[in-house]
Structures are given as C-alpha cells and as structure tokens.
Amino acid sequence: AQKVTQAQTEISVVEKEDVTLDCVYETRDTTYYLFWYKQPPSGELVFLIRRNSFDEQNEISGRYSWNFQKSTSSFNFTITASQVVDSAVYFCALSEERYGGSQGNLIFGKGTKLSVKP
Amino acid sequence: DSGVTQTPKHLITATGQRVTLRCSPRSGDLSVYWYQQSLDQGLQFLIQYYNGEERAKGNILERFSAQQFPDLHSELNLSSLELGDSALYFCASSVTIGFQSGNTIYFGEGSWLTVV
Numbered sequence: 073a074q075k076v077t078q079a080q081t082e083i084s085v086v087e088k089e090d091v092t093l094d095c096v097y098e099t100r101d102t103t104y105y106l107f108w109y110k111q112p113p114s115g116e117l118v119f120l121i122r123r124n125s126f127d128e129q130n131e132i133s134g135r136y137s138w139n140f141q142k143s144t145s146s147f148n149f150t151i152t153a154s155q156v157v158d159s160a161v162y163f164c165a166l167s168e169e170r171y172g173g174s175q176g177n178l179i180f181g182k183g184t185k186l187s188v189k190p
Numbered sequence: 191d192s193g194v195t196q197t198p199k200h201l202i203t204a205t206g207q208r209v210t211l212r213c214s215p216r217s218g219d220l221s222v223y224w225y226q227q228s229l230d231q232g233l234q235f236l237i238q239y240y241n242g243e244e245r246a247k248g249n250i251l252e253r254f255s256a257q258q259f260p261d262l263h264s265e266l267n268l269s270s271l272e273l274g275d276s277a278l279y280f281c282a283s284s285v286t287i288g289f290q291s292g293n294t295i296y297f298g299e300g301s302w303l304t305v306v
Contacts, residue, residue: 105289109297116192117280117297122289163233167289177223177246178295180233 074099076166078181085154086189093149093184095164101125103169106140106147107178112160120162123147154188161185193217194298196281202304208269211301215262215283221245222264223284223295224256228277239264240287271305278302 075098085091097106108120121131123140131138135152151158165178193216203209215222224236226249235248239258250256253271258264268275282297 107294114299115278115302116299117282119192119294119296122294124289165233169288169290177235177238177248178225178233179235182232 074101074104074166074168074179076164076179076181078162078164078184080184081182082185082187084187084189087156088153089188090150090152091154091186091188093151093162093164093186095147095149095181097145097147097164097166099145099166099168101168105167105169107165107167108138108147108149109163109165109180110160111163111183117163120149151186154186156188156190159186159188192296192298194281194283194296196279196298196301198301199299200302200304202306203271205271205273205305207271207305208267209271209303211266211268211279211281211303213264213266213281213283213298215264215281216296219283219285219296220262221284221287222258222262223282224250224264224266225280225282225297226277227280227300228274233280236266238287245287268303273305276303276305 077096104125106123110118137150139148161183163183164181195214221240223238227233236250238246256266278300280300282295284295
C-alpha cells in the first residue's frame with residue numbers, strides 16, 4: 073500500500089536558520105512520482121516540485137533544495153536561510169503508476185507546520 | 191495564482207442541507223480533481239474527471255457526487271450534510287492524466303465549508 077509519512081508535526085526556527093523537512097514514502101511500484109506542496113496561512117496549496125522515481129538527481133531552486141534517496145525511500149526538503157514568509161504547512165505527496173498508466177491522484181502526508189520567527 | 195478558480199470561497203450551511211461547489215480548471219487542462227482537507231483525515235483524494243468522464247474514485251461518500259461539464263468546469267455536490275463534512279474542499283486540475291509527461295496537478299484556493 074502507498075503511504076507518505078511526515079514525522080515532524082511542527083518545527084519552529086528563527087529567521088536565517090536552515091531547516092529540513094523530512095518525508096518518507098512507501099510504495100510497491102517501481103515507477104512513482106513525488107511532490108512537495110506549500111500551504112500558507114491563507115489556505116491555498118502551492119506546488120513546489122515534482123520528482124520521478126527514475127530521476128534521483130537532487131534539485132536546488134533558490135533557497136529551496138530537495139534530496140531524493142530511493143535507498144531510504146526519502147524525499148527531504150531543505151530551506152536555507154529561512155524567512156518569515158516561509159511559515160506554512162508543507163506537504164509531501166506520492167502518486168504511483170499502475171496498470172499501464174498513472175492514477176494521477178496524490179497521496180498526501182499529514183504535513184509539517186513550519187514557523188519561522190523573526 | 192494557480193489559475194484554478196473555485197467558488198464559493200466560504201460557505202456556512204446547516205446539517206441536512208445540500209451544497210454545490212464549483213471549479214473552473216486552468217485554461218487547457220482536461221483533468222479535474224476534488225480533494226477534502228479536514229483536521230482529522232488530512233488531505234484526501236475524492237474523485238477525478240478527465241474530459242467529462244469519471245477517471246478515478248477515492249474516499250468519496252455516497253452522499254457526495256461530482257461531474258465535469260462539456261466546458262470542463264466541474265461541480266461537487268454534497269448532500270445530507272453532517273457536522274463532520276466541515277472541511278476545506280480543493281479542486282485541482284492538470285493537462286492530462288498521469289505524470290509520465292511532466293504533468294503536474296495545480297490546486298485552487300479551496301472552498302471552506304462549515305456545517306452548523
């Protein structure tokens with residue numbers, strides 16, 4: 073069965089600290105897709121990144137970076153030099169490909185609430 | 191702004207009532223998804239449509255139904271509402287189904303439903 077675990081329920085840091093949000097997933101499929109979404113206090117879900125299971129290359133986008141490790145079934149997200157505007161709930165999500173085509177829907181973790189204090 | 195439009199943004203209704211949530215996908219997107227976010231269940235996939243046809247079903251209650259119209263907008267109908275149906279309902283859209291071709295799901299701002 074597919075599952076996404078975000079063990080950190082809440083994290084609080086002071087501005088300019090680096091912070092890593094953990095995501096561990098479970099799947100029996102060899103082809104799958106991983107995502108991170110951000111939910112600021114206003115409530116909308118904002119897409120951040122997607123990663124294919126066959127692409128283990130890490131990615132950096134400004135202050136954001138993602139570390140994908142198939143060996144540990146993890147897809148961790150690091151924010152460098154955090155800012156108050158980074159305060160939000162961050163969700164990791166998984167989608168599997170099966171029966172010759174992806175179901176196209178996402179299984180979300182419970183989310184990690186990040187609070188960045190000035 | 192993701193380009194996915196949902197109305198209404200907020201809705202308060204009484205138990206036993208019926209409501210309809212509306213969604214306009216991003217321009218060019220053929221696939222529409224509905225998700226429910228509640229405190230106890232988290233974010234859950236409800237149902238997916240692609241070009242007017244139901245494609246996948248998740249944890250959607252029988253009291254809930256959805257459809258996608260020829261102009262690709264979608265509606266989620268919630269009936270015989272209970273207190274536990276209070277949640278944030280998201281609509282999302284993508285160009286196609288599956289993620290093989292770089293397809294990504296973009297979410298709207300959600301519709302806050304409060305059942306009193």
